Amino acid sequence: MQLYNKLSAKERAILIDEAGTDRLTLSFYKYAHIGNTEIFRNYLFIGWNELDVLGRIYVAKEGINGQLSVPAPNFEAFKTHLDSISFLKDVRLNIAREQDSKSFLKLKVKIRHKIVADGLNDDTFDVTNKGTHVNASQFNELIEDPNTVLVDMRNHYESEIGHFEGAITPDVDTFRDSLDIIEQDLKDHKEDKNLVMYCTGGIRCEKASAYYKHKGFKNVFQLEGGIIEYARQIEEQKLENKFLGKNFVFDHRRSERISDDVIANCHQCGKPCDHHVNCANEACHLLFIQCDECASKMENCCSTECMEVNRLPYEEQKMLRRGKKNSNKIFKKGRSEALKYKK
Structure with a gap:
């Protein structure tokens, strides 16, 4: 019984390219009482793994929160599987506006204390x-x-x-x-x-x-x-769009454009830009906004220090990271002091 990923993200990406099948990126959530989260988690993984579903799903006693990628030909089978679960029957599925077959590269169904970390009692x-x-x-x-x-x-x-x-x-x-x-x-x-x-x-x-x-x-x-x-809804019903810019999403796409407005700036040079990247230095991996010019100049890094580290041979980089925890910068999402034009 397979309850884990056998393929790496790189291997999965190759298989997706070879399959040549369109995939749908979607999300859903539902608050409900789940008695045995481990059994439910395993049931989902087994069923969705067979349908080649990929994504990040959190299961807790209070419900489920999922962001997924489903092969388009398997969507109806996926929907049938969802509907077979009483509290998920006809649950609203938010279908992404901008599709990317590689929005997710692994299936991760994780048990959490809460489906959203809210800190509330x-x-x-x-x-x-x-x-x-x-x-x-x-x-x-x-x-x-x-x-x-x-x-x-x-x-x-x-x-x-x-x-x-x-x-x-x-x-x-x-x-x-x-x-x-x-x-x-x-x-x-x-x-x-x-x-x-x-x-x-x-x-x-x-x-x-x-x-x-x-x-x-x-x-x-x-x-x-x-x-x-x-x-x-605004697209289907021809309503006035009150949203400016992009909607940040939690997959490899990082965002979907809702309007043509660019309301943010490159964190390194200050030019109008709303493209999020992760620092190429794996020891940093900071999420920040970087324009194409700065990406070229800084070699996809957030600072000269990270650029110097990233130039080292891979094995040497691994040695430098050994025994160290991830920097807090990873979780500060653009708060690094190295970024001159951060918000």
Whole structure:
């Protein structure tokens, strides 16, 4: 019984090229009570591995959160498999606007304490008492209302390359950091303003809306399906697009363009740019924004120090990394002091 990946990412990429089959990148989530997470995890891995599904899926007692890549010919079989699970029947699937057959190169189904790291004690409030879900048309109307406060529930590196017009974009590194900051900043408007939230696919707003209602906010709304679903609806229904720039996504694509606006800058030279990369030095691997000119000049690295390390023979680089933990810069997402034009 196979419960792990037998192929490396490089080997999988070669097989994808050889297959020549289009793949669909999609995501979904569902809060539900899962009694035995290990059995459920194994069941998913076995079933999806047979369908050549790749992706990153988190399973917890509170539910499931998945980002996946499915071969287009296997999509109906994948959907049938999902529908066979009672609490996932007809679950909304957010289909990516920009497809890439190599968005994921491994199947990882992991057991977690929570499907989103929110730092909340769910026993202290009713997580089912969520905010009102609104579609793209309703969302556009709401954010035109002067009594609305629009809040981006994502992290700084996500909102830096794209966000809705007029949104509050907390300068935070993690979702859990934003919760208390937003409550404090809006404490005087719990009853007289509409609190409207959005995130990538909707999952962070599910928990946040219930939390803010528990904290006394009276009029709480959330964008159903997040930015991904919003982009689909405005295109299908010919609605006005209120989103500027790109939507950050958590796969190898890193982003999807929603509008032609470029609202960010290269972290190294300051030129308009919204292209995220990871530093080529494996000991750093910092996520940052880099234009083509700087990528060439800096050899895809975030600093001269990393560039010098990356020029060393691979075995020598491995020796330098041996016994050392990853630098905190990896998790700061563009916070490195080496970046002159970071946000």
